[in-house]
Amino acid sequence: MALAFMAILFIFMSWKGNSTGPRAEDAPPLAPRESSFEFYGWFAVDYSESTESLKRIRTYTNTGFATVPFQVKILKNLGFEHIVYSLAFTDHAVLDQLEEEMSTPIPELYGIKLYTTGIPNYREKFFALYRTKLEELKRSLEEAGSLDAIDLFYLADEPAIYRNIYLDQEFLDQIATEFKRVFRDKKTTMVFAQYPEPRDPRAVWAGPHLAPPAVLDIVGVDPYIDPKKVSCDTESIRSWLYERNPATSINWAKQFGKSIIVVGDAQIRDGKALDFCYPQATFDILKIDKDVVGIIWYQYDKSYKEASDFGELSGAANDPGFVHMIENIGRK
Numbered sequence: 001m002a003l004a005f006m007a008i009l010f011i012f013m014s015w016k017g018n019s020t021g022p023r024a025e026d027a028p029p030l031a032p033r034e035s036s037f038e039f040y041g042w043f044a045v046d047y048s049e050s051t052e053s054l055k056r057i058r059t060y061t062n063t064g065f066a067t068v069p070f071q072v073k074i075l076k077n078l079g080f081e082h083i084v085y086s087l088a089f090t091d092h093a094v095l096d097q098l099e100e101e102m103s104t105p106i107p108e109l110y111g112i113k114l115y116t117t118g119i120p121n122y123r124e125k126f127f128a129l130y131r132t133k134l135e136e137l138k139r140s141l142e143e144a145g146s147l148d149a150i151d152l153f154y155l156a157d158e159p160a161i162y163r164n165i166y167l168d169q170e171f172l173d174q175i176a177t178e179f180k181r182v183f184r185d186k187k188t189t190m191v192f193a194q195y196p197e198p199r200d201p202r203a204v205w206a207g208p209h210l211a212p213p214a215v216l217d218i219v220g221v222d223p224y225i226d227p228k229k230v231s232c233d234t235e236s237i238r239s240w241l242y243e244r245n246p247a248t249s250i251n252w253a254k255q256f257g258k259s260i261i262v263v264g265d266a267q268i269r270d271g272k273a274l275d276f277c278y279p280q281a282t283f284d285i286l287k288i289d290k291d292v293v294g295i296i297w298y299q300y301d302k303s304y305k306e307a308s309d310f311g312e313l314s315g316a317a318n319d320p321g322f323v324h325m326i327e328n329i330g331r332k
Helices: 003-014 052-060 069-078 088-100 122-143 169-182 201-205 234-244 250-254 277-286 320-327
Strands: 039-042 063-066 082-086 152-157 187-192 218-221 259-265 292-298 305-308 311-314
Touching: 039 063, 039 082, 052 063, 052 069, 063 069, 069 082, 069 122, 088 122, 088 152, 122 169, 152 169, 169 187, 218 250, 218 292, 234 250, 234 277, 250 259, 259 277, 277 292, 277 320
Parallel strands: 039 292, 063 082, 082 152, 152 187, 187 218, 218 259, 259 292
Antiparallel strands: 305 311
């Protein structure tokens, strides 16, 4: 699936910063409410100013996402309690520079660049540059007056799938260790998944789960719903979230004794929203789990589009009616 990483990569490659999603005037005013979770929000990163959509999202969520320093200030001014900063730009700045220094093209497999095998001394070169980029990012955030507002950094996405970047467990552990050396007091998270079917040809460069690094603060999991395998009833959805999902289950995350954030499925598939019973049941099931500290609905941005095994995916903002239903989850 690798959906979260693909969204960040899409934004990195073609970010426009001007999508506002459904207009606030398309729905009645929304009364503010407190979240049932410590972290609750939409993954929404395609913005360059304070929009009506962001203001509306803030009335019922407490967590916002940023990929560049100026977005942090926007979220801070809107009063988001938690701001999560994605290191997608940092990682890809490292990879792009390493690629530019190569005298020959990096080999590809199924359209994926094999950095780990195509770049000699990849591990050493990656981390030498990674440290520099982290220091540069810290300075940029400090100069923008944004660093203090960030309380969670999103370090890596689905590393077991992206072995073309995250070489092995030691490599993943070092990602977290190097980050903590620069941003000592900041909490960290990663989102975990693996290919559910080992016979999938795309899995030849992937592998089984890598474990969360010991210094990681919060484990993220993304048990996306497959409507063909999960019926629209609470027990079927509960079983999928905790046990049956072959890519990532909440029970897998529980073994590490860390707080858990779940990526809630809220994508549009081939122009049609997921049956609302799925996000509603996800919320109701997880709100009573003391290990789950958050739900992040994925993904809001109207500009987000991606081909997948589920069909053509797009952001929830393309279906204002679905967004308005998400707005009312937990109001009873």
